[in-house]
Amino acid sequence: MSLGSSARTSGASRPVPTIAPTSTPDPLVARARLLLLGLFALNGLTFSSWLARLPTVRDELGLSTGQLGSVLLASSAGSLVMVVIAGTLVTRFGGRRVLLASTVGFTLAYAFMGIGPTAGSVAMLVVGVMLNGMSFALCNVPLNVETAAVERRMGRTMLPHFHAAFSIGAVVGSGLGGLASHGGVPLTVQFGVTAVIALAWRLGSISHVVLDTVAAPRRTDLAAPDLGVSDLGVSDLAAQDLAVSEVAAPDRAATGASAAGTAVRRRGLASALDAWREPRTLLIGTVIMAAALSEGSANNWLSLAVVDGFGRAEAVGAVVLAVFIGSMTLVRLFGTRLIDRHGRVAVLRVSGLVALAGLLLFGLAPNLPIAAVGVMAWGFGAALAFPIGIAAASDDPMRAAARVSVISAFSSVASLAAPPLLGLVAQSIGIRHALLLITGAMVVSVLLARSVGRPEQGTLDAVTTVSSVTTVTSSTGETAVTPSPAVTAEPLPLSLPRPRTEPVPSLAGRP
Structure with a gap:
């Protein structure tokens, strides 16, 4: 077929x-x-x-x-x-x-x-x-x-x-x-x-x-015969088709390889720009911005907030910052099972609420020991938001690079704007209370948690291939691969069966 x-x-x-x-x-x-x-x-x-x-x-x-x-x-x-x-x-x-x-x-x-x-x-x-x-x-x-x-x-x-x-x-x-x-x-x-x-x-x-993150296929980038199809990205799949076509019909493959590579490259570049117009990607970027504000503000201002807010030595502020970083690291090391068991959306919501409660406790605590408990909760809640956002943006391997670039821009904007803005506010109310402004971003992150869920339905972008492939299995079990003259631009699945022994990858299992 x-x-x-x-x-x-x-x-x-x-x-x-x-x-x-x-x-x-x-x-x-x-x-x-x-x-x-x-x-x-x-x-x-x-x-x-x-x-x-x-x-x-x-x-x-x-x-x-x-x-x-x-x-x-x-x-x-x-x-x-x-x-x-x-x-x-x-x-x-x-x-x-x-x-x-x-x-x-x-x-x-x-x-x-x-x-x-x-x-x-x-x-x-x-x-x-x-x-x-x-x-x-x-x-x-x-x-x-x-x-x-x-x-x-x-x-x-x-x-x-x-x-x-x-x-x-x-x-x-x-x-x-x-x-x-x-x-x-x-x-x-x-x-x-x-x-x-x-x-x-x-x-x-x-x-x-x-x-x-392989480059768009060129004539010299054709996939090696021993590559497993299930491990290839969309650009790789186009190159794989060209490699199979070259074995069966080298003349046609040679004349079409350059055109196919150019088409895929142009579509890839267009996809990189299109990511800026995708509502889901922009919502994930907002979640990432909230995560960057939470983590970045703690890294920049937490030790100083302890020194100024509680009148403690610089070394004490450094210890409290270490508590925050250590809390994040522990959750990142051992909290992955929570995502596997409960899903991204639920974990992001709970994480946001825990971080929100921890920051409020730190900002309003009457003494340092209670504030340190708040810092620990803040670190626990802030740990998984950024990795969850990256995973959500990378659900479709074909568009992953463009989408990760977009949400990283949101993170960079937060890193660029937050320090001076918090510094200005801190001059009036103190840095410990100025950090409470981040709670607004945490609330937004909780409200947008649904955007990081796995999409139930999705279609890959069309990939132009030089030739379709027809496979015929004989009574002896041997498979012949011949090119079809049709030129297609159909959606291709992300995960395909991996051939193990054929010298040229058989595409018989591809839908």
């Missing part, structure tokens, strides 16, 4: 498929999972080890706190600009090239951030800070899409583990930065060593972590 005729009889829409858990995970997926955990931890480590040296940066350049804040805005601005186009870049060039580009950006950023303060150049520091923000935003999209791909293939909730790895890396990075500061290690030495180690780490990992 022809692939085109089967697709036409399957109806205009079908459920978005999921991958069931397997007792023997694919070794490639298992390796990608471990390497992605390492990359998330590395991002946390490099992010916090730089921030831990901000007092040294300020002193070497003779900056005021306000001037340093203006310098740091360059990171948020660069991140916001890059995250808007990151989805398009991933769709056009593929996750591997984007990750390599971000690796180069990180390395240059650390060089500038180390040399700038030592040379007394604020301009060089600003360039480094902006490059760092842009590189972080650029790598964030393919990394989050690939972790969602690992979650789908392993058949259980895993995204919170990757964000827990980031938190653990951040704690380690803060400790290393503190030790470097205590030991009087120059910025150029610390940042130079960090850049070299991070460069080697990323280069050794990138080639093994890309499962979904």
Whole structure:
């Protein structure tokens, strides 16, 4: 039966498929999972080890706190600009090239951030800070899409583990930065060593972590015969069809490959822009914005709120911040079963309510011990919102990069706007009470929780293939694959049966 005729009889829409858990995970997926955990931890480590040296940066350049804040805005601005186009870049060039580009950006950023303060150049520091923000935003999209791909293939909730790895890396990075500061290690030495180690780490990992964010197919990108069809994204499926067609009819495949690749690339770029007009994606982005406000405000202001609000030493404020980060990390490590058992929507609603109660308790508590209990609840509730939003945006692998880019832009806007706004309000009512403004965003997140549920029905975008494939099984069990002259643009399923032994993948099982 022809692939085109089967697709036409399957109806205009079908459920978005999921991958069931397997007792023997694919070794490639298992390796990608471990390497992605390492990359998330590395991002946390490099992010916090730089921030831990901000007092040294300020002193070497003779900056005021306000001037340093203006310098740091360059990171948020660069991140916001890059995250808007990151989805398009991933769709056009593929996750591997984007990750390599971000690796180069990180390395240059650390060089500038180390040399700038030592040379007394604020301009060089600003360039480094902006490059760092842009590189972080650029790598964030393919990394989050690939972790969602690992979650789908392993058949259980895993995204919170990757964000827990980031938190653990951040704690380690803060400790290393503190030790470097205590030991009087120059910025150029610390940042130079960090850049070299991070460069080697990323280069050794990138080639093994890309499962979904492949570049749109070109004539030279045809899928290898031994690839499993069930592991391929939509762009891969188009390339797979071309590979099979080339075996059966090389002339027709050669003449049509370029046109098919161009069509798929154009559709992919259009999808990256279309994501900004999808109501569900924008609602998920609002949920992500609330999560970024909650987590980011705690990271930026919590220790200072303890110092000013309760008259305690700076070390006590740091301990309370550690309580918040530790609470989030524990839930991200051990709370995945809650999502598997109760679903995203229920967990997001309960998480929002717990975070809301915790923040109210912290902001209104009469003493520090009660406030610390509120901080713990705040951390518990804030832990899963961001991973749940990323998973929801990645339900459809074909559009995952574009949608993750959109919701990351919402997060960047929150990171850019929240610190100065809260600072202005804090001048009048104090930072502890100013943090209560975030409760409004938490209420919105709870009200929009339904948007993160799995869609019951969905259709993949049309993929133009050069030729359909007809399979004929003989009485001896042998399967012949011949091209059909029809050109189709039909929806294709996300998950297809994996051929095991055929030298050329049989598409007999494709609907």
